[in-house]
Amino acid sequence: MKVLICYFSGTGNTRRVVNKYADCLKQKEVDVDVYKIEDVLYNSNQWPVNFDEYDMVGIGYPVHAFNAPSIVIDFVKHMSKQTNEHKAFIINTSGEPLKLNNISSIKIRKLLKKRNYEVTNEFHYCMPYNIIFRHTDLMAYKMWNYAESLIPMDCDTLLSGNKTKLGYVPMGRPLACIFRVEHWGGRVNGKRYKVSENCIKCQMCVKICPTHNITIENGEFKFGKNCLMCMRCAHLCSRDAIKIGWFNKWKVNGTYNFQKPTEEEENKHKRYCKKAYERYFTDCERRLGLLKNDKQKK
């Protein structure tokens, strides 16, 4: 069996999840190819993917304003129509376990259907926020630990042919459509990005921007109109020197290390995290069979 996974990841969470999928599938003797969507769309002169070669195609993305990022939608629009029905699956990550996030796949499913793909499975994992607020190392570790443990099970489900779908909230379709204003808003806000005096002109942001939206003209950084609001530049800047326009108060700088922390760290959002994530963690434990009699905790 040959599986292709094409993904976009702004700050690495989705990449981590997709790589785990690839490893697990390879262990199950599946032939897996993984492509970064930005490489296919922007960094190659020719379309390097021959979708006909694959028995299944997976699309991976982070949820942005309850939608898939515009780069992912553009990618699916570029996919050729299959003559025979092909199988597809979706993998997404989001900062919160909100049911509303599930509407992010509506557009992708519709586009895939038009191209004669049946989406048989959809998998979602909570990963730490890359905007709004920084999670503690313990929260980041817990989220990744559950995702990492669930992925082998989800790979089994995928290969078994059992279909899975995430439930939508009522009015999901119009809501997703309304929230897609973020694609436009992100581009407008992206033009308001600025670099602060902390900048050492290492030009890392220029090199890593997925849409090549950051350039230097006459020694000044210019932010163009193709920002995806993926946060990669601001998140990875070693000097925390990028100001992200209207959302600067929500900036999260610096990668998560996903290791189990050795020291206790104060969680400034403790009450919120308890309310927002406890049910998700309990569901993960239940799925992993760790809550057989609800007293057994991980």
Ligand SMILES: Cc1cc2nc3c(=O)[nH]c(=O)nc-3n(C[C@H](O)[C@H](O)[C@H](O)COP(=O)(O)O)c2cc1C
């Ligand atoms: C512009 C933007 C919008 C986001 N919108 C949502 C959202 O609607 N719901 C949510 O739970 N998380 C949201 N997030 C958080 C990301 O989905 C989450 O942190 C994800 O794991 C990031 O993945 P990545 O590192 O692969 O980019 C948003 C992040 C960004 C940057």
